[in-house]
Amino acid sequence: MEPLRPFSSRVLPLIVDDVDTDQIIPARFLKVTDKVGLGKKLFSDWRYEADGSPKPGFPLNDPKHAGAQVLLAGHNFGCGSSREHAPWSLVDYGFRAVIATSFADIFGGNALKNGLLPIVLEPALHAELRAAVEADPNVEIHVDLASQTVTLPSGKSASFPVDPFAKTMLLEGVDELGYLLAKDDAIAAFEARRA
Amino acid sequence: MKTLFDKVWDSHVVAEDPGAPAVIYVDLHLVHEVTSPQAFTGLRERGLKVRRPERTKATMDHSTPTRKGSDGRFVFVDAQNEAQLEVLRKNCADFGIELFALGEASNGIVHVVGPERGLTHPGMTIVCGDSHTSTHGAFGALAFGIGTSQVEHVLATQCLLHARPKTFRVTFEGTPGLGVSAKDLILALIAEIGVGGATGHVLEYAGDAIRALDMEGRMTVCNMSIEAGAKAGMIAPDDVTFQYLAGRDRAPNGADFDAAVQAWKTLPTDEGARFDRELRIDAAALVPRLTWGTNPGMGVAIDQPVPDPAQMQDAQAREATQKALTYMGLEAGKPLLGRGVDVVFIGSCTNSRISDLRAAAKIFEGRKVASGVRALVVPGSYDVKKQAEAEGLHRVFEAAGAEWREPGCSMCIAMNGDQIEPGQVAVSTSNRNFEGRQGKGGRTLLASPFTAAAAAVTGKVTDPRTLLS
Numbered sequence: 001m002e003p004l005r006p007f008s009s010r011v012l013p014l015i016v017d018d019v020d021t022d023q024i025i026p027a028r029f030l031k032v033t034d035k036v037g038l039g040k041k042l043f044s045d046w047r048y049e050a051d052g053s054p055k056p057g058f059p060l061n062d063p064k065h066a067g068a069q070v071l072l073a074g075h076n077f078g079c080g081s082s083r084e085h086a087p088w089s090l091v092d093y094g095f096r097a098v099i100a101t102s103f104a105d106i107f108g109g110n111a112l113k114n115g116l117l118p119i120v121l122e123p124a125l126h127a128e129l130r131a132a133v134e135a136d137p138n139v140e141i142h143v144d145l146a147s148q149t150v151t152l153p154s155g156k157s158a159s160f161p162v163d164p165f166a167k168t169m170l171l172e173g174v175d176e177l178g179y180l181l182a183k184d185d186a187i188a189a190f191e192a193r194r195a
Numbered sequence: 196m197k198t199l200f201d202k203v204w205d206s207h208v209v210a211e212d213p214g215a216p217a218v219i220y221v222d223l224h225l226v227h228e229v230t231s232p233q234a235f236t237g238l239r240e241r242g243l244k245v246r247r248p249e250r251t252k253a254t255m256d257h258s259t260p261t262r263k264g265s266d267g268r269f270v271f272v273d274a275q276n277e278a279q280l281e282v283l284r285k286n287c288a289d290f291g292i293e294l295f296a297l298g299e300a301s302n303g304i305v306h307v308v309g310p311e312r313g314l315t316h317p318g319m320t321i322v323c324g325d326s327h328t329s330t331h332g333a334f335g336a337l338a339f340g341i342g343t344s345q346v347e348h349v350l351a352t353q354c355l356l357h358a359r360p361k362t363f364r365v366t367f368e369g370t371p372g373l374g375v376s377a378k379d380l381i382l383a384l385i386a387e388i389g390v391g392g393a394t395g396h397v398l399e400y401a402g403d404a405i406r407a408l409d410m411e412g413r414m415t416v417c418n419m420s421i422e423a424g425a426k427a428g429m430i431a432p433d434d435v436t437f438q439y440l441a442g443r444d445r446a447p448n449g450a451d452f453d454a455a456v457q458a459w460k461t462l463p464t465d466e467g468a469r470f471d472r473e474l475r476i477d478a479a480a481l482v483p484r485l486t487w488g489t490n491p492g493m494g495v496a497i498d499q500p501v502p503d504p505a506q507m508q509d510a511q512a513r514e515a516t517q518k519a520l521t522y523m524g525l526e527a528g529k530p531l532l533g534r535g536v537d538v539v540f541i542g543s544c545t546n547s548r549i550s551d552l553r554a555a556a557k558i559f560e561g562r563k564v565a566s567g568v569r570a571l572v573v574p575g576s577y578d579v580k581k582q583a584e585a586e587g588l589h590r591v592f593e594a595a596g597a598e599w600r601e602p603g604c605s606m607c608i609a610m611n612g613d614q615i616e617p618g619q620v621a622v623s624t625s626n627r628n629f630e631g632r633q634g635k636g637g638r639t640l641l642a643s644p645f646t647a648a649a650a651a652v653t654g655k656v657t658d659p660r661t662l663l664s
Contacts, residue, residue, distance in 0.1 A: 017515050018390050018490050022629040027608045031258060031275040033232035033282045045631045050617075074511070076391035079424060079490070080629060082326040082340035083230065105394055105426055106326060110342035163358065165215045175344070177241075180352040183218055186210040187246075187354055190220055 001115050003173035006144040007096060011133045012059050012068035014043075019073055020080035021107065025089045027081075038085055039092030060093075064137040072129060073100040077118075078107025087111045097143055099150070101126050112166045113175065117143065119150060125158045145170060196465040199431050200362050200397045203337040203462070207320045209354055216356040222319040224349045225305050226253040226292065228283040229610070230324030234347035235286040245290045246353045252314060253287050254295040255280050256304045257610050261573055261600035269297065269601070272612030290350070303576020303602045306330035306544040310414065311578050313443025317432035317459040322349055327544045327626065328427075329420040333413035334440075335432035335462050337397070340421060360426045361471040363396035364464075367404035369479030374660040376554065377412035378546060378624065378643035380404060381419040382484040383476060386494040393425035396472065399464065400430050404478035410439040411548040418545045419626050422491035431463035483659055485642040486628045487531055488519035493628075495531065497646065497658050503528035522630055523638050524618070531640070531656045538621035539570040539597075539651035540633070541644055543607035546624035547575030549582050551644045556588045558648035558662050559595040565654030570597035571613065573605040597651065609634045622650040 029041040047058050054061035071090065077100040078086060087110045090098065097117040108118045121129065132139050132153040139153035145167060150158045162170075169176060197205070209218040224247075231253070238245070245251055258276040260269040271277045280297060287294040295301040295308055302308070306327055309315045317335035322328060326340035345355050367380055385392070398420050405413065413430050420428025437456050440446040447455045486494040487501040493516075495501060501520065504527055507513040520527055525534075541547070541555050552574065564570045572592045574580040580602055583589055589599045606613040607625035609632070615621045617636025624647045628639035642650070645659035652662070 016518075017511060018492075020490065020627075020629045022627065022632050026631055026635070027257075027610050028635075030229050030610065031273075031279055033279060034236070035233055045635055076394070076424065079390050080326065080421075080627060082324060082342055084233075084324075084342035084344060087342075102391060102394065104391065104424055106340055106342060106421075110344065113342065113344040163216070165356070176356050177237075177344075177348050177351060179215075180218065180348055180354055180356065181243075183210055183352070183354065186218065187220070187352060190209040191353075 001173045001175055004115055004117065004145050004170040006142065006146070007069065008140045008142045009069035009096070010065065010067065010138060010140055011070045011072050011129065012065040013072045013130060013133050014059050015072065015074050015130060017074040018076045018079055021078055021083050021086040022080055024078065024086040025083065030083060030085055035088045035092070037092065038089035039094065042089040042093045069094055069096045070141060070143070071095050071098045072133060073098055075101045077103050079104040082106045084110045084114070087114045087116045091116050099126070099129065112170065115170060117145060117170070119143070119160045121150070121158055121160060125152065128152060128154065128156070196468040198362050198464045198468045198470060199335055199399055199429050199462055200337060201468070203318055203320065204359065206318070216358045218354050219320060219357050221322050221349050221353055221355060222250060223309070223314060223321045224251045225309055225321065225323035225328070226251060226346070227257060227305050227323070227325060228255050228279045229257045230343050231286065231346055232279070232282050234343050234350060235290065237347040238350055243351045245292060245350045248291040250353060251292045251350065252295070253283060253292050254302060254305045254308055255283060255297045257604045257608055259297050259603040260611055261603045261605050261613055263601065276611060300577050303578065304544045304547065304604055306418065307547060307575030307579065310334065310410070311443070311576060313440055313446030316440065316446070316455070317436060318462050322355065326421040327418050329425070330414050330418040330544055332417040332420065332427050332429040333410060334436055335429060335459065337427055337429065339427040361396045362399065363393055363425070363472040364399045364401055364470040366402035366475045367400065367478040368402050368475060369404060369477055370407065371404055371478045371481055374483055374645050374663050375481050376643040376645060377408055377415035379481055379484045380478060381416045382486065382491070382494050382641065383481050385419065385423045385491050386484070387476070388423055388474070390422060390490045390492040391424040393420070393423040396425055398423070398425045398428040399470070400428060402478070405430055406433065409550060410435060411550040414548070415545055419491065422626060432459045483643060483646050485531065485622070485640045485646055485656065487523060487525060487640065488516070489522055489628060489630050491626065491628060491641060493519055494641070497532065497656070500528050500530045501525050532658065534656040535620065536568060536622050536650045536655055537619040538615045539568060539647050540606040540621055540623040540625060541571070541647050542573030542575065542605050543625035544575065544604070545626045546644050547573060547579065549579050551624065552579070552583050552588050554644040555648040556591045558645060558652060558659060559591050559597065562595055562652040564596035564651050568651055568654050570651040571600060571606060572597050573600045574602045576602050595652065606633050608632070622647045622656065
């Protein structure tokens with residue numbers, strides 16, 4: 001995993017509450033045994049017509065948002081199934097962060113493990129960002145994990161919470177498995193104690 | 196003074212470094228074909244083994260066909276499904292994991308076979324790459340769904356990293372009336388607190404109405420904890436739990452069983468233990484319920500109208516309600532009763548156990564599936580199928596004109612070719628009514644086996660109490 005460095009990006013608004021992982025990637029695309037190419041399936045049923053052509057009006061199909069690396073969602077983003085295909089597809093599409101007023105637990109955890117930053121903004125700042133992006137899709141925000149801040153187009157700096165452990169992992173580009181493997185002695189002692 | 200959750204959590208903390216989540220030991224890791232392949236690939240890339248293969252059990256359920264051809268062979272909808280099962284077979288063989296493979300008597304939906312084999316015990320920690328792992332909480336286990344990265348972590352270390360969740364007790368008071376089942380209890384809770392209502396919390400279900408449920412009803416309740424956003428759902432073990440486990444092939448037996456019961460009896464929440472949140476629900480006042488919208492929180496009592504966005508103050512709620520009504524093809528403020536139905540699905544890890552099939556059969560008995568309705572009954576496992584056939588339930592379903600299938604997740608997740616068509620309305624005993632969940636463009640109303648069967652025989656949304664004597 002690459003270390004998550006500060007970046008600036010335009011923002012793609014998809015202001016829908018309770019977006020479930022079946023919308024992020026429908027179950028019929030879970031028959032794969034790898035992670036390749038899932039970005040093309042991202043939001044499939046909202047994004048494509050029955051014949052596979054892009055649905056007009058859906059933000060991912062709107063050229064004015066092309067290249068945005070931040071998805072601006074609503075409340076409780078990523079609810080439903082535990083499929084990690086959801087963050088895999090968002091990352092494969094090119095997103096590096098999702099901003100919402102809250103996230104479902106499993107999705108939030110899965111996102112962090114894939115270098116996709118789930119950023120919780122309080123409703124007033126979320127509304128400000130939404131208004132700015134809807135007024136001008138070319139405005140940019142700046143995301144800095146080290147300082148846990150998003151700089152909004154107005155120049156206002158908004159801080160967001162991140163689990164300190166996950167933050168270290170993301171900044172160093174390492175994953176949790178290394179940490180767990182290093183706990184081998186403690187795990188063996190636990191197993192011996194219970195045997 | 197500790198809660199049930201506290202006791203299970205505290206006894207599984209392997210290590211807890213300052214500034215880091217706890218390292219939690221996993222007693223039982225369940226694996227299926229959809230969320231595991233990339234985890235095994237990760238192990239191979241790092242040259243790792245499975246730390247405790249004997250604590251790891253695999254089954255095939257999501258991509259499995261529920262239909263056999265005239266040659267007696269399973270009919271796969273595509274090569275990808277079949278390939279996914281083959282990958283699991285190879286991974287289990289390579290890493291020494293017991294597999295309840297398709298076609299074997301032990302096969303079935305992961306959250307049906309775990310309890311049924313006696314693998315699920317009170318006080319255990321149980322994980323699976325599947326959000327409905329919360330089902331196993333019915334035994335007083337701490338059980339939750341994980342992502343594929345964590346599947347790899349658990350395979351490699353038998354542990355995962357987790358911050359301590361908060362606790363939330365929901366007490367269902369009183370005795371529910373005729374035709375009101377476990378499914379109605381949990382649908383009522385989710386409608387009350389919403390699909391994000393328990394985010395960050397482990398639910399404990401308590402109260403007379405929970406105590407009165409058999410283990411299968413308790414599993415139905417715990418199964419849908421995730422639909423309220425909860426990390427897990429738990430029910431304190433009691434004699435009902437112990438009786439269920441006694442004699443199961445993977446449960447302890449003899450003196451070991453008696454010793455286990457003594458330990459399990461210490462698990463229930465201590466008198467006076469504190470929860471971060473509490474809620475009381477009057478179960479005696481509940482009636483059969485169903486969902487009208489596109490998430491499990493969008494539900495109503497069966498005799499109530501669907502909501503009217505015009506009556507809503509909050510702009511975002513108004514918009515979400517209108518969007519859901521439009522998708523579902525429903526008119527604001529109108530009743531659901533009498534709404535025409537195209538498909539009825541009785542199955543899934545929520546409601547595919549023998550008691551669910553008995554409930555459905557009670558309605559189907561002596562009646563016919565309404566003209567134009569397709570009804571599918573899919574048992575949760577081969578054990579359930581065998582038991583149902585021994586009781587003659589399959590004849591009741593077949594005589595009514597319903598399809599009696601082989602076990603699997605089937606039309607709940609629609610990965611195996613069992614699906615509804617765009618625009619069709621299904622009354623389903625499964626757990627999710629998200630857009631397209633049961634087939635692209637399909638419209639799902641979630642309900643109990645009673646309510647689903649009542650829709651099948653009348654061809655419309657019907658209060659099952661009118662058909663139960």
